[in-house]
Amino acid sequence: MSKWYPKNGRVIFHVDMNSFYASVEMAYDPSLKTKAIAIAGNPEERRGIIVTSSYEARAKGVKTTMPLWQARRLCPELIVLPPNFERYRKMSRELFKIMAEITDLVQPVSIDEGYIDVTDCSHLGSPIEIASQLQQRLKAELDLPCSIGIAPNKFLAKMGSDMKKPMGITIIRKRELKDVLWPLDIGEMHGVGEKTKAKFNDQNIYTIQDLVDADPYLLKRVFGVNGVRLQQKAKGEDKRPVDPDAVFEFKSIGNSETLPEDTVEEATILGLLRKLSKKVSERLIRKEVVGQTVQLMIRYYDRKTITRSITLAKFLHQEQAIYQVAVDLFETHWNNEPIRLLGVTVQGLVDKSEIVEQLDLFHYQEMLKDEGLQRTIDQLTERYGKTTFKKLQSTTEQQPRTSFQKDFLDDYRTSK
Incomplete structure (x- = not known):
């Protein structure tokens, strides 16, 4: 051995x-085996979307996030089931x-x-x-x-x-x-999404082999440290251990700053929120992590301090997305009294490479509002505004269970 x-x-x-979801349904109802089935939000409505599907359905072209009407057009025999959390x-x-x-x-x-x-x-x-x-x-x-x-x-x-x-x-x-991995299209590499693939193609990097052979200085200039890390992984280098305790970690990245003077000037306040969001985003990107909860801290002129947070249905790391959430929190909870200090924190951090793109089942109702649904809720937030997929909470309240994936990890922690 x-x-x-x-x-x-x-x-x-x-x-x-x-x-997984389709396979679970087949395990509970064997009569569904070998049939084209799909799990969809609001299966009774034409505007529902596909959450996942069986391989039989995929063979007919049915894909995740596809509008239900389109899936049924491709696969008339499709059996559609609601999610069973x-x-x-x-x-x-x-x-x-x-x-x-x-x-x-x-x-x-x-x-x-x-x-x-x-x-x-x-x-x-x-x-x-x-x-x-x-x-x-x-x-x-x-x-x-x-x-x-x-x-x-x-x-x-x-x-x-x-x-x-x-x-x-x-x-x-x-x-x-050299034979198994490197000939693959760069888009098939774990950690490379559609946008990153397009940027790689712009640099004449079309296969994983091209990434292995690329100039590290070019990668760092165009992609930052993430480009170099992806190249290292393409070469088969990855020192991350299997960590059973990772599920128990509650990590966060935040920045706070005291204003030069107590103020109610909204332009000044929004400017500081933008600055803080930018700093947090830069640190998230540098560490290659993403988070699901954004917290805002407000300290007033009399030192009274409140913290309010929002848990999203999707992970985020981009400055604009963080800023939009922070502004929404501010507009909701500011009592119009002079502010002395502001802080922005992203919590519940996870290694970006570990995130699996799956629909958030608890929010499929909101996701159905537009059939041109993008694959990530970050994109939805940018397109439709800051209130699309959010649950509001006070930090003194129990965190709402907004993400099915996050729910599972919470359950796993509790059961250990």
């Missing part, structure tokens, strides 16, 4: 459940329990995916044997299919799990990157 477990390296799995939570808890029986080194990153470090599990067999047994057990006990990537680090494991779906197991070794 020693040949499968390097002395100075790691063996990491990325376990990604296949079409508790059902998905229950299944998720069960699948992570099974993973935890292999090792304590399990790191959930969303309701349907997680990393497992099996470096010290040679007593259970080879990595491929452990992965196969896990895959078979999830299918046998929960009737849920999954794909598993096996690699020496998290990035390569994630890339591996995406390569064979459904029910695939893919091993990526560093010595195989």
